[in-house]
Amino acid sequence: MTLEIGHLGPTGTYSEAAALAYARAKLAGVELCLQPYPNIAQTLKAVAAKEVALAIVPVENSIEGGVTMTADTIWQLVANLQIQQAIVLPIHHALVSVAKDLSQIETVYSHPQALSQCQLWLQQHLPHAVRIADNSTTAALATLAANPQSAAISSVRAANLYELPVLVRSINDYPDNQTKFWAISLQPTIAGNCTSVAFSLRSNTPGGLVTALGFFANRGLNLSRVESRPSKRSLGDYLFFIDIETDRHNCRELKSALADLDAYAETVKNFGSYDTTVIEVI
Numbered sequence: 001m002t003l004e005i006g007h008l009g010p011t012g013t014y015s016e017a018a019a020l021a022y023a024r025a026k027l028a029g030v031e032l033c034l035q036p037y038p039n040i041a042q043t044l045k046a047v048a049a050k051e052v053a054l055a056i057v058p059v060e061n062s063i064e065g066g067v068t069m070t071a072d073t074i075w076q077l078v079a080n081l082q083i084q085q086a087i088v089l090p091i092h093h094a095l096v097s098v099a100k101d102l103s104q105i106e107t108v109y110s111h112p113q114a115l116s117q118c119q120l121w122l123q124q125h126l127p128h129a130v131r132i133a134d135n136s137t138t139a140a141l142a143t144l145a146a147n148p149q150s151a152a153i154s155s156v157r158a159a160n161l162y163e164l165p166v167l168v169r170s171i172n173d174y175p176d177n178q179t180k181f182w183a184i185s186l187q188p189t190i191a192g193n194c195t196s197v198a199f200s201l202r203s204n205t206p207g208g209l210v211t212a213l214g215f216f217a218n219r220g221l222n223l224s225r226v227e228s229r230p231s232k233r234s235l236g237d238y239l240f241f242i243d244i245e246t247d248r249h250n251c252r253e254l255k256s257a258l259a260d261l262d263a264y265a266e267t268v269k270n271f272g273s274y275d276t277t278v279i280e281v282i
């Protein structure tokens with residue numbers, strides 16, 4: 001049987017590299033069919049619509065923080081998306097271009113996350129180049145061969161796939177650049193060292209968030225991430241995304257904390273419990 005895995009395309013993205021790393025670590029012997037999608041929202045919608053069995057999407061970067069399209073889309077989709085695994089990938093950006101040197105480059109294309117992760121380098125080395133946000137780090141690569149005034153921020157792996165020269169290697173502003181991806185499907189997940197939940201509150205009142213987080217603190221459950229996103233209903237109204245450290249010794253506490261949160265919050269979405277695989281080299 002072939003397993004269809006959706007990821008941000010076109011081919012060569014870090015999301016595709018994460019999908020391949022996940023498959024090597026967890027799906028040995030399974031026949032794969034990788035499906036590139038034009039953006040992260042469409043990748044997640046493809047799992048919800050059962051077009052693909054699994055999607056690999058970026059969640060959080062060590063320099064730039066949360067990938068907002070992923071958080072917003074998993075909250076909005078009615079389907080009960082479940083995280084099967086987190087995959088942490090090292091991210092080493094390169095400047096890819098057929099230009100002879102930097103002085104020829106007028107435009108730099110990339111995903112907004114990658115442009116932000118290299119902003120100090122761009123400011124120092126290409127202060128006059130126009131930065132153009134694209135759907136992915138590889139979206140512009142097919143156009144670069146004929147265009148020496150343009151460059152893209154991409155991986156060396158992607159440059160090789162598109163047979164393009166790497167003009168400068170390792171241009172991210174901080175060398176320890178990592179992005180966490182989630183492998184998401186409709187399969188329920190109940191065990192793992194992290195549980196991800198999102199919730200909205202009934203009203204914006206003093207102590208509302210403290211009360212919600214207290215359900216976990218009072219039971220000795222540690223949170224490893226708290227992130228807020230606008231609810232998009234009104235200015236100052238937020239959704240909260242939390243990651244809870246879990247193991248087989250605290251599942252009773254987790255269950256009762258989630259029951260309290262369910263009763264207290266307006267809407268709660270539980271994206272499941274899962275483990276993390278850290279990839280050293282891609």
Ligand SMILES: O=C(O)C(=O)C[C@]1(C(=O)O)C=C[C@@H](O)C=C1
Pocket residue numbers: 008012013014015016058061067091111113114135136137138179
């Ligand atoms: O554009 C890509 O190559 C992606 O897979 C997306 C993405 C992201 O959204 O964070 C993934 C990893 C890097 O942090 C930069 C871009």
